[in-house]
Structure formats: structure tokens, C-alpha cells
Amino acid sequence: MDVTNEVHVSNVLQELNQQRARAELTDVVLEVEGRSFPCHRAVLASCSPYFRTMFTSGYAEAKQERISIQDVSGVAMATILDYAYTGCLQTEPDQVQPVMSAARLLQVDFIGYEAAEYMRDHLDVSNCVDVLMYADVLTNSDLVEASKKYMASRFDQVALQPSFVQLPLNHLQPLLDRDDLLTNSEDNVVQAALKWVDFNQEERLQHLSTLSKSVRRSLISTKLCVEIERKCRSTDSKLVYSDSTAQRLGHVRTELQIFVRAGFSSEDYALASPCYDPSTGRLYTIDMPEDLDSCSRSVTVTPDDELYMAGDIVTSREFGIKDRQKKFYQYNHLLDTWESRCGMIESRYRCGMVYLKGYIYAIGGDDTKGTAERYDPSCDEWTSIPPMPHPMSSKLCAVTLDDNIYVISNKGCYSFSTTKNKWKKRADMIIKPLRPQAVTYQGCIYCMDTYRASRVEMYNPTTREWKQSWNGSYGCSTAILMKYGETLYLLTVQYGMGANSNTTFIYMYQPETDSWLEIKDRGSLVAPLAEWLGDGSSTDCLTARMVPKCLGDPDLYEDDHDGGEDDYLSSSESPRSDRDSDDLSDQEDDY
Known part of the structure; x- marks a missing residue:
């Protein structure tokens, strides 16, 4: 006999999740930010290489009944455990980054990937700088590139955001170099660079000569050229502009x-x-x-x-009702x-x-x-x-x-x-x-x-x-x-x-x-x-x-x-008389 119970796998997972809720047959408790999470070691190890290594090595945690987890928030841990026991990933938008960080630490790749995809799909002018710097810390190159391209696509609006001045130089200069900046004028590029410098002139004025290499001299106004030169006089640096004459994508x-x-x-x-x-x-x-x-x-x-x-x-709902x-x-x-x-x-x-x-x-x-x-x-x-x-x-x-x-x-x-x-x-x-x-x-x-x-x-x-x-x-x-x-x-x-x-x-x-x-x-x-x-x-x-x-x-x-x-022509519509039966007065009245 060769028979497969199609619901067996889901039933087992459901039963384990119910046992977790009752703290029944659990063999370890995770302590996170003052919260206690009773769990089954086998479930944790099955979806997290981090826990598998912890429980199968000679580490002290392998024998401990209560284990303290650092650098993970309680909400993020609850989210990851819910996924481990149900296969469903649900979290609020403001918890995506903490969950992604926790997934990276605990080596739950699916959650890390889905969190990165969510952030990429929800980039906007207010968060793209923060996402870029966060992705850089995690060395997520795909999310870094997606953030950079998004910033280029709405450069003029992004440059107005308070977070723009928080960009590190190693990300700002490549951004200003891009040919695909959607900006209305090269002057906007110069003004963005000056805004970044003015945020902390004492430390950043020395970088003006570096940023000037990304500015296309032939495309900027005389007024802004004078302003850049004036700012640079207080430094020993020499301004060297980009010799590119190509217009940015937004100019064409x-x-x-x-x-x-x-x-x-x-x-x-x-x-x-x-x-x-x-x-x-x-x-x-x-x-x-x-x-x-x-x-x-x-x-x-x-x-x-x-x-x-x-x-x-x-969308169609049950019984053919449309929503x-x-x-x-x-x-x-x-x-x-x-x-x-x-x-x-x-x-x-x-x-x-x-x-x-x-x-x-x-x-x-x-x-x-x-x-x-x-x-x-x-x-x-x-x-x-x-x-x-x-x-x-x-x-x-x-x-x-x-x-x-x-x-x-x-x-x-x-x-x-x-x-x-x-x-x-x-x-x-x-x-x-x-x-x-x-x-x-x-x-x-x-x-x-x-x-x-x-x-x-x-x-x-x-x-x-x-x-x-x-x-x-x-x-x-x-x-x-x-x-x-x-x-x-x-x-x-x-x-x-x-x-x-x-x-x-x-x-x-x-x-x-x-x-x-x-x-x-x-x-x-x-x-x-x-x-x-x-x-x-x-x-x-x-x-x-x-x-x-x-x-x-x-x-x-x-x-x-x-x-x-x-x-x-729709069969339900046909030309009507010049004046409809529900004619309204032509008198101009206020409402």
C-alpha cells in the first residue's frame, strides 16, 4: 500500500503551534526583551541554522532550559516564531527592518529575502535614504542598488527630505555622478551638494572639491558657479568639475x-x-x-x-460577489x-x-x-x-x-x-x-x-x-x-x-x-x-x-x-434628445 495523507504535514505543524501556545511539551524558553517564548528545539533547529548550531554543538545553550537572545526585539522574535510554526509571515510596516535584522542574525533566509523585497517595493522619497543606509549595513547589494535607483528617479524630491543630509559621502558622490538623475536642472544637483555641505560645514567643507567632480560645469548657471567658488576659497582644495557635457536623463x-x-x-x-x-x-x-x-x-x-x-x-469573493x-x-x-x-x-x-x-x-x-x-x-x-x-x-x-x-x-x-x-x-x-x-x-x-x-x-x-x-x-x-x-x-x-x-x-x-x-x-x-x-x-x-x-x-x-x-456603441446607450427630461436651469446659483 502506498497512500499519502495530504493534510498530515499541515496538521502536525498546527498541533505543534497549539502546543507552543499551551507551553506543552516545549523544551526551551527564549528570553527576549523581558518576554518569554516557550518553544520546541526541533522546530527552531529545522528552520534556523543559528539554532541548529546552538543546540547541536558543545555550547552551554545546548543544555540550558532558558536562553537569552540579544540584539533581537520581542516583536521581531514573535514574528519569526509565528513563521516557524505556521509558514506565514505577517508584520506591520514599521517592523519590517527589525524583523529583517533578526532574520539575518537567526539565519532565516526566507524572511530576510521577503523583508528586503517589501522594502524595495515600498520605497518612497521619505524612506529611500534610510533604506539605503540600512541595506548598506547589512551588505544587501540588491537593496542598495534598488534604493540608489529610486533616489535617482525622484532626485529633486529626495534632495528636499531631511534625511538627505545624512547620506555618507561614499553614497552621495556616486548618486550625483549618475546620468539617469531625474532632475529638472543641473543647478538642482549643485544645490543638493551645497545643502549637504552646509549641514555641517566644519566637517564637510573639505569634501566640496570631491563633490564638484560630479557637477557638469557646462550645464550649471553662473550664479551657482560663483557660490561654489566662494565657499571653496576658505579651503586649500581646488575645484575640478566634471568635463561631461551629457545632459541628465531628466533634462531630456x-x-x-x-x-x-x-x-x-x-x-x-x-x-x-x-x-x-x-x-x-x-x-x-x-x-x-x-x-x-x-x-x-x-x-x-x-x-x-x-x-x-x-x-x-x-476582486471576486465567495458566491461571485465582487469587492x-x-x-x-x-x-x-x-x-x-x-x-x-x-x-x-x-x-x-x-x-x-x-x-x-x-x-x-x-x-x-x-x-x-x-x-x-x-x-x-x-x-x-x-x-x-x-x-x-x-x-x-x-x-x-x-x-x-x-x-x-x-x-x-x-x-x-x-x-x-x-x-x-x-x-x-x-x-x-x-x-x-x-x-x-x-x-x-x-x-x-x-x-x-x-x-x-x-x-x-x-x-x-x-x-x-x-x-x-x-x-x-x-x-x-x-x-x-x-x-x-x-x-x-x-x-x-x-x-x-x-x-x-x-x-x-x-x-x-x-x-x-x-x-x-x-x-x-x-x-x-x-x-x-x-x-x-x-x-x-x-x-x-x-x-x-x-x-x-x-x-x-x-x-x-x-x-x-x-x-x-x-x-x-453600447446597446444600452443611444443618442437622446437635445434636452434631457431631467433638465436643470441654466441660472448660475451658488451652493
């Missing part, structure tokens, strides 16, 4: 158009979005968070080219990854998300509540702001103009004053949109219904009125309003029958005549995305300065892909 960003869709028909497309460079005709891709529901995501970009994304993670977890991310240009940030207060599905004067605003997308909130990047925190006067569905859009945020949907148009912290009713569009998309351009708002995709309307904040932008209507299946440089464009797609049969048109706005000029000789202005645009129920176009060499392979979007009316 390129303005790209980022197309973000919702409602994908292809799983592959959900994992990446195209980035297009109209100046060269090159197409790139930007990775999307793998765990994010592509239908729920909203993206915004700040003036300093930081990208933020909000959305939900959808939604709200998520919020910030994009890392160097690493081409999305870093998790503080989640929103409310779960939102395709909310209106905009940046205005240092804050990110998330509005609506919660259907019946109409709530809104504001994110402060400086402290990674969301706070609630007054809700909208009327709840709006996920088919809304938000744009900023002056100190106001305008929200447009088929329920009407409202604005939120960030200075007065108050909502105001605005005039509705002439034809209420079912799926609006809007941009601000030269002090006005331009909006079109991407569902009907037939006309552009313009809102003038001076007259407080909407009017149809000239040229009449456009016969197309879908369209995108987008800005590039100082110009406003309208990209339209007319679906055909079968593969490669869609037709793309591009119009350039003429503000002098309030008209749209079709561009016949388009060159590289329009990306080869006609087929791709047919897949998304909603597409937004953002413009940001990106790092092309860090972006993904565009081949995914160059393959033939069938788009069509069925992908765009």
Missing part, C-alpha cells in the same frame, strides 16, 4: 501625448497605453497598474509632469512603474480628476453621493471638500480654469471655487453631452460629446455662455480633443467595415476665426491609432514631458486590430 524629457482609455476589449491593451511624439512620429507605451480595473481609472498630470492615477481593484478596493498611484518616469499612494476616501468609478495649484481633486464617480475630495502630495493625504450640488454618474469630465474646477455632464455644468470652497451652477451646454470630454484653451472651455461625436461647444467665462464652435458638425464615430504645444486639435475617427478600414481626420483650431481647419498634409502629427481608438468606450489625451528611453515597446499597438461600431 520629450513632450508626448498619452492616450488613456477605459472599457477595453483586450486584456493586453489594459496593461499599457500609447505615448505618441508628434514631432518625430514615434510611438511608445506606458505601463498601467496590472491590478487596476481599466474601466475605472482616471488620470491627471501636473505642471511638473507628475502623473497621478485613481481607480479600483476588483472594490480604491487605489491611487503616482507614476515613476525612470522606473516606468506606478507607485501606490494614499487611497481616496470614497471609491470612485471614472471620476473627474484634475490638478490645481498644488492639489489633486477627485470629483464624482460615486453615482449617488456626488462627493469630492482633495489630495495633498506633500503629505500624501486626502481630505473631503463640499459635495457637488447634484450627484453625477461616471460619464462626466472635469477641467480647471483660473481658480475654478468645472464639472460637465448630462446633469449640467457646475464649477467649484478653490478659493471660496463653494460650488456654483453654470450654464448648461446647448446639447447636453452623454459622454463629455473637455479641455481649457486660451481662457475658454471646449467640450464635445464623444458619444455623439458631432460638434464642439465653447464656454466663455466672461459671458458665462456656451456656443457652438464654428464649422458645424462632424460626421464621425468617436473623437478626442487634445492640446499639443500651443495648439488645440480635434482628432476624429470614422469606423469602416472590417480590419484597417477606419478613417482618421485631424483638425487644427483657428482661434482668430473660431474655426477648425482640416489638416491634409498631416506628416507625423497623428499617431497610427485609428484602429486602436475603436476599442475604448472613453479616451482621454494628456500631454506630459516623458522620458522616451524608459518607456515600453510600441509593437503591441502596431499589430492589426479590428475596431468597429460594436466596440463603441
Whole structure:
């Protein structure tokens, strides 16, 4: 007979853990920071070479009933013992380093590896310096390199952190040498070096000549050159600058158009979005968070080219019930990854998300509540702001103009004053949109219904009125309003029958005549995305300065892909009359 009891191993471990809890048949007690941990020597020795050596050697501890463990915290020891008896590793974020240190001492490799991976995956501007120095002490070269690369990816922000001045010289200089620093100017590199020196001039001024070798003289301003020379006069050292003329990675960003869709028909497309460079005709891709529901995501970009994304993670629970977890991310240009940030207060599905004067605003997308909130990047925190006067569905859009945020949907148009912290009713569009998309351009708002995709309307904040932008209507299946440089464009797609049969048109706005000029000789202005645009129920176009060499392979979007009316038109939606039955008054009221 040859039979295996599949649950025998787990049952034995469970029984040993229960015996440990009852201090039953245990043969050793570990004393750690005043706490006593009854254990089984065999269990300890089976998962820790440290204990195996201790119990099988001629050491005195081999015969002792109580053993004192030094240089390990009580919490860390409890964590390691729980793992030894269950195979599960659980610890709070602030205990990861103590647990990793204890695992290194006790030679529990799995815990040490997982702790290092956790720290690598949770690097941010506030902890990367500390993680680097901690990893250096433990001689964990992989974590050291990951910390250095992260610091390079957010150099300007890291240099502002109080921990930056704690960097030892042997780590600071290689950091300042890196070509892949994501910094906006070489002056920022110089200022970071001077900040480090000024923290303790008496001891560090002598190192200024060493740090100057990492500064690229041809790229720094005259003012900072003078400041460095002035500081160095009090030493006997001679300044020698780097003779490199290569720009840092952050200096060579390129303005790209980022197309973000919702409602994908292809799983592959959900994992990446195209980035297009109209100046060269090159197409790139930007990775999307793998765990994010592509239908729920909203993206915004700040003036300093930081990208933020909000959305939900959808998980299936027992009996097919779906659970939604709200998520919020910030994009890392160097690493081409999305870093998790503080989640929103409310779960939102395709909310209106905009940046205005240092804050990110998330509005609506919660259907019946109409709530809104504001994110402060400086402290990674969301706070609630007054809700909208009327709840709006996920088919809304938000744009900023002056100190106001305008929200447009088929329920009407409202604005939120960030200075007065108050909502105001605005005039509705002439034809209420079912799926609006809007941009601000030269002090006005331009909006079109991407569902009907037939006309552009313009809102003038001076007259407080909407009017149809000239040229009449456009016969197309879908369209995108987008800005590039100082110009406003309208990209339209007319679906055909079968593969490669869609037709793309591009119009350039003429503000002098309030008209749209079709561009016949388009060159590289329009990306080869006609087929791709047919897949998304909603597409937004953002413009940001990106790092092309860090972006993904565009081949995914160059393959033939069938788009069509069925992908765009939903059987549950159909064009409605110009004025909906739930019409709201155009009178502008405060709320």
C-alpha cells in the first residue's frame, strides 16, 4: 500500500503551534526583551541554522532550559516564531527592518529575502535614504542598488527630505555622478551638494572639491558657479568639475501625448497605453497598474509632469460577489512603474480628476453621493471638500480654469471655487453631452460629446455662455480633443467595415476665426491609432514631458486590430434628445 495523507504535514505543524501556545511539551524558553517564548528545539533547529548550531554543538545553550537572545526585539522574535510554526509571515510596516535584522542574525533566509523585497517595493522619497543606509549595513547589494535607483528617479524630491543630509559621502558622490538623475536642472544637483555641505560645514567643507567632480560645469548657471567658488576659497582644495557635457536623463524629457482609455476589449491593451511624439512620429507605451480595473481609472498630470492615477481593484469573493478596493498611484518616469499612494476616501468609478495649484481633486464617480475630495502630495493625504450640488454618474469630465474646477455632464455644468470652497451652477451646454470630454484653451472651455461625436461647444467665462464652435458638425464615430504645444486639435475617427478600414481626420483650431481647419498634409502629427481608438468606450489625451528611453515597446499597438461600431456603441446607450427630461436651469446659483 502506498497512500499519502495530504493534510498530515499541515496538521502536525498546527498541533505543534497549539502546543507552543499551551507551553506543552516545549523544551526551551527564549528570553527576549523581558518576554518569554516557550518553544520546541526541533522546530527552531529545522528552520534556523543559528539554532541548529546552538543546540547541536558543545555550547552551554545546548543544555540550558532558558536562553537569552540579544540584539533581537520581542516583536521581531514573535514574528519569526509565528513563521516557524505556521509558514506565514505577517508584520506591520514599521517592523519590517527589525524583523529583517533578526532574520539575518537567526539565519532565516526566507524572511530576510521577503523583508528586503517589501522594502524595495515600498520605497518612497521619505524612506529611500534610510533604506539605503540600512541595506548598506547589512551588505544587501540588491537593496542598495534598488534604493540608489529610486533616489535617482525622484532626485529633486529626495534632495528636499531631511534625511538627505545624512547620506555618507561614499553614497552621495556616486548618486550625483549618475546620468539617469531625474532632475529638472543641473543647478538642482549643485544645490543638493551645497545643502549637504552646509549641514555641517566644519566637517564637510573639505569634501566640496570631491563633490564638484560630479557637477557638469557646462550645464550649471553662473550664479551657482560663483557660490561654489566662494565657499571653496576658505579651503586649500581646488575645484575640478566634471568635463561631461551629457545632459541628465531628466533634462531630456520629450513632450508626448498619452492616450488613456477605459472599457477595453483586450486584456493586453489594459496593461499599457500609447505615448505618441508628434514631432518625430514615434510611438511608445506606458505601463498601467496590472491590478487596476481599466474601466475605472482616471488620470491627471501636473505642471511638473507628475502623473497621478485613481481607480479600483476588483476582486471576486465567495458566491461571485465582487469587492472594490480604491487605489491611487503616482507614476515613476525612470522606473516606468506606478507607485501606490494614499487611497481616496470614497471609491470612485471614472471620476473627474484634475490638478490645481498644488492639489489633486477627485470629483464624482460615486453615482449617488456626488462627493469630492482633495489630495495633498506633500503629505500624501486626502481630505473631503463640499459635495457637488447634484450627484453625477461616471460619464462626466472635469477641467480647471483660473481658480475654478468645472464639472460637465448630462446633469449640467457646475464649477467649484478653490478659493471660496463653494460650488456654483453654470450654464448648461446647448446639447447636453452623454459622454463629455473637455479641455481649457486660451481662457475658454471646449467640450464635445464623444458619444455623439458631432460638434464642439465653447464656454466663455466672461459671458458665462456656451456656443457652438464654428464649422458645424462632424460626421464621425468617436473623437478626442487634445492640446499639443500651443495648439488645440480635434482628432476624429470614422469606423469602416472590417480590419484597417477606419478613417482618421485631424483638425487644427483657428482661434482668430473660431474655426477648425482640416489638416491634409498631416506628416507625423497623428499617431497610427485609428484602429486602436475603436476599442475604448472613453479616451482621454494628456500631454506630459516623458522620458522616451524608459518607456515600453510600441509593437503591441502596431499589430492589426479590428475596431468597429460594436466596440463603441453600447446597446444600452443611444443618442437622446437635445434636452434631457431631467433638465436643470441654466441660472448660475451658488451652493
